[in-house]
Amino acid sequence: MSNSFGKIYRLTGFGESHGKAIGGVIDGVPAGILLDLEEIQRELDRRKPGQSNITTQRKESDKVVFLSGIFEGKTTGTPIGFMIENEDQRSRDYSHIKEVFRPSHADFTYQQKYGIRDYRGGGRSSARTTASIVVAGAIAKQILKEIDFQAYVHSVGEISLEKNYFELDLSLTETNAVRCPDPDTANKMIEKIEETKKAGDTIGGEVVCVIKNVPVGLGEPLFDKLQARLAYAMLNLPAVKGFEYGSGFEGTKMKGSEHNDIFLANGSTKTNFSGGIQGGISNGMNIYFKVAFKPVATIMQEQNTIDIDFNETKIKGKGRHDPCVVPRAVPIVENFAAMVLLDMFLLDKTHKI
Amino acid sequence: MSNSFGKIYRLTGFGESHGKAIGGVIDGVPAGILLDLEEIQRELDRRKPGQSNITTQRKESDKVVFLSGIFEGKTTGTPIGFMIENEDQRSRDYSHIKEVFRPSHADFTYQQKYGIRDYRGGGRSSARTTASIVVAGAIAKQILKEIDFQAYVHSVGEISLEKNYFELDLSLTETNAVRCPDPDTANKMIEKIEETKKAGDTIGGEVVCVIKNVPVGLGEPLFDKLQARLAYAMLNLPAVKGFEYGSGFEGTKMKGSEHNDIFLANGSTKTNFSGGIQGGISNGMNIYFKVAFKPVATIMQEQNTIDIDFNETKIKGKGRHDPCVVPRAVPIVENFAAMVLLDMFLLDKTHKI
């Protein structure tokens, strides 16, 4: 297992969906930073279940408790230990999957790899573990006060924004349940999710993240380029199938003469197909990237599958699940990006004497 | 700087485009493996410049010299040091960029981050550094004999294969200069590249990599999921703008009921939208992923830019550059993937007593 992320600013997480608690230790926290603990809780609340009727109805207050590393309101440079209790440990909900592998879940691979698994709610493979990322990211945001992180839902199934991030009013993102900054598209997305939910099905979607006011110089070539750290982070999120930044996959169709970002006299560039990163290092322009989330695997329909002894059987989702993961993914993507940038920010300090 | 990749099987690279040599140290090599050194050189030859008229005409024999770690033909478990001399050190080619930032290159960001840069041929930011990845990957392939790695060009600009990997005869990949397994599409791609080159321009493209015969259990959740390690690797390659695996970005449009891979009685799955990885761990099905490469930034056309003092100026590419990077990217992607899989393979051994 590999439950640490970050080279200097480093989260080490623990916890299963239906264990006593999830949480983690954040090491490498710069000292002397005044933290707004309520703001951290607000970020967690953006992720928590049950916040609207298009998310899972699991009941969790998701209150984070800090156990160390903060003294008289400030970071001391010592590790921040924290935990979030699992209140809703309805383990009986999961007895039906004790000996059955749910399709496209981690049940089969965990069982094969470790020879044992905590089957309750997916155990360690549950998306519940992403709450720890939000905590570490929310702290990173407060340390990188000048940098602005804004994620939003770009698409739900076939319903997609037609506009680029700079054509949108990102202050509207939090005004609707689906977290799409375009109100009309947001309504269509919500409708789509409700309709999908009613059918006992789920649907995928995309999240875009924009990072503004990034200092020049973040990223560590050759093997910790800034885009590589971001992709590494995002592909570790449950349900993520793809990552692109700047011109992304569309950029493969362009010519060099179209794609090159011409420098202006102030060091900025006329266009930004580079997505704010050149040679693996931030160039001061806006960073933007897109993350693809597949449809949630748990559906309220009967599916064929096999049990732990490879006998054929059937399974049907029970309980309270997200019909679409992207609205709750928005704060996760945003805060994970903040973790990455703070890590690269701190590492960059080591290049000068 | 961060010039190591891998947790157990670990390449630490060095070298600039026009320095004495590039090379590296590979640590964590399992002991007692008989190596075919000529096969490693063959992999390097697939990457080397000047191999066809659609690649750069830079002259480099790219002969790898092994300095340690191999005794009587076998690995000893000690680190393998190796180097590749830079024969074609025509530094005068680059005097025109000494004080000018080439658009969409790493010149600007390296200068700002480090306050100094080796401007000759891009220095450390040169794609020449990927030769070390090929060496480490070629050794990994020989250690993971059972696993089959096959990459190919999926698209060049708008010209794209319409077929999935399993509908193609991948044994044809090396039969043409562009490394596309469909001969007709290959011809169109080659034509496109030649036409682009004639116009003094460059073009992007996509590479698909397929990995067959992967054992179940590779990948280390939560933060070293197999897909995350692959994305981390690929986004560290020069010019890469995106990564997707399995259903990828298209999968975001699907419903759970369509996307779920139903288990068969033998533990395999009916479909493979998961791309051979579930919960971050290989499930034994084929792994496949796609990598997006932007057009090469060096074009033979005049462009506006700025110099090191932020004065406006003009620049025009000189010398010998690839009009399209994907044909030479094929062995790099393939071998980098092999590095990742071997690393995860070795790490997986630590979970059992």
Add this chain to the structure above:
Amino acid sequence: MSNSFGKIYRLTGFGESHGKAIGGVIDGVPAGILLDLEEIQRELDRRKPGQSNITTQRKESDKVVFLSGIFEGKTTGTPIGFMIENEDQRSRDYSHIKEVFRPSHADFTYQQKYGIRDYRGGGRSSARTTASIVVAGAIAKQILKEIDFQAYVHSVGEISLEKNYFELDLSLTETNAVRCPDPDTANKMIEKIEETKKAGDTIGGEVVCVIKNVPVGLGEPLFDKLQARLAYAMLNLPAVKGFEYGSGFEGTKMKGSEHNDIFLANGSTKTNFSGGIQGGISNGMNIYFKVAFKPVATIMQEQNTIDIDFNETKIKGKGRHDPCVVPRAVPIVENFAAMVLLDMFLLDKTHKI
């Protein structure tokens, strides 16, 4: 800060002396191991304060609570999160050191390095943090069932055992408060500590650790030799001033012809000046090492010192402190050694295909 130890079996700790709790996350735990949780608590009880009249009278039950990673009594391969609440948070005891630097403590250096410090009980620099090491080590011991770890007190001040470990009956170690396996010497040591305590003073001492039944092959040259990992661990313990293994400092006076351990036909050696490690790798013989602990810095006598503004002032220890650290250090040394050996044991598995 650097609060993780271990490369595969890895403890990441958190917590301050008078915060809510101390604890940690243990990653890299092999899966499927049945754990005896009471045995872990027994190891903690060997370390806890107040166990005899020659240790600090601080009141802490030191009950460890496991938060994750154990399912139906067994390890699952997921990280084990745990915490130990700080019950005795008598912060008022420490108001007198809020603005004063205690001599030979970490107050001055923490304040200078971080610009802030949790002064209550020494904060993160408190030896209380070693409880987390005991937890991680106690689990390691259960995983390495075959290996036998035995530490004991070798000296207190000038009172020292004259015998080597193999001349002692180590089963007697736990029969007295000072943890010295020779009853007569133990009595003298206890007397010495009581006398020192009465004088408001403290005294140093040495701990020896013996590891029997070690498999051949543990240790990772060049830079993670087994002795280097052990020294690295031990020198991280509060109050430790030195480490030696095998012949140690005395060995410097020997000739090669005396010091060389002659091989016997079964692969063992006639003598064991090597201390069970050759070339950084265990050779199957007993490993033994000695650790030097300085006298505790907190004394019940008035001392000159300076305050946070560098004004001269006086200070006198208050509260409940150990007059000699070695009796409680025994389980810490022993369990830290177990952490190191398990880590090297798991890493060694990666050398073979």
Add this chain to the structure above:
Amino acid sequence: MSNSFGKIYRLTGFGESHGKAIGGVIDGVPAGILLDLEEIQRELDRRKPGQSNITTQRKESDKVVFLSGIFEGKTTGTPIGFMIENEDQRSRDYSHIKEVFRPSHADFTYQQKYGIRDYRGGGRSSARTTASIVVAGAIAKQILKEIDFQAYVHSVGEISLEKNYFELDLSLTETNAVRCPDPDTANKMIEKIEETKKAGDTIGGEVVCVIKNVPVGLGEPLFDKLQARLAYAMLNLPAVKGFEYGSGFEGTKMKGSEHNDIFLANGSTKTNFSGGIQGGISNGMNIYFKVAFKPVATIMQEQNTIDIDFNETKIKGKGRHDPCVVPRAVPIVENFAAMVLLDMFLLDKTHKI
């Protein structure tokens, strides 16, 4: 294998005694530092064989060649690759140990661990590999210009300096072949070594290292305390059996009231039993530590041993070996310490925003 040392300033070494070359890659080098390459070579010359009649007569010019990372005389922040060719590859010297395990060497453990070994000259276990440490340390010294590193021989066998480092004129260290700053003692040591050599035997000794002008704040508790990093480094050197700093093993006999270093009004301390480190962090006082080296295992006398099939046999050292390792260990200890301090210096920069 674990062939990297350092967290930010990081050497990754390669090479065997009788392979083509030894060398390494140094990553994390701060940018813009003007390097004196001849000074690096001078440090290597202090370590090289054949420099006097009390060291091995192996012939190696030990010329370091830099392959990357230096441009127009300055570091660029990219990794410094370097190598030192093995000129004297007299492999025939070693045919007699191909199938025999030399007592107290690494032959047995390497063979058992890896199932294969490069037996020529000890392969990777040869002390020849320490040349790479000298290169990395010599660069570190030039980066940490203000800090003063001075090691010297404290004892050879029973012949020992009676004085502390501050009672010696350390500028005399390099005036004699044994590198002891007291001329009379030096003569006795040289005599002792010559006498030992004549008898076909070897002898151990101790090296003291003093580091002056260290900034306050270096060291990363809990698990990378400055003394722990130093011990970790030193115990990785061939033949090292022990490490102590400050009061060391003698300090265990002291009382707290004697051992505590009383602060003076300028923040310095009256005594320095702490050895310049408190709570794992440098306090600005001189750092000093002592390292114990056992006698070299290769002796020119016949010894009983076993062969690779565990048959009893005899062996006698051939060739050119050091009768005592400490004179050549002086520059290794000194430069390894410089590597450690630079690493901690760079890491310390990450604690402030």
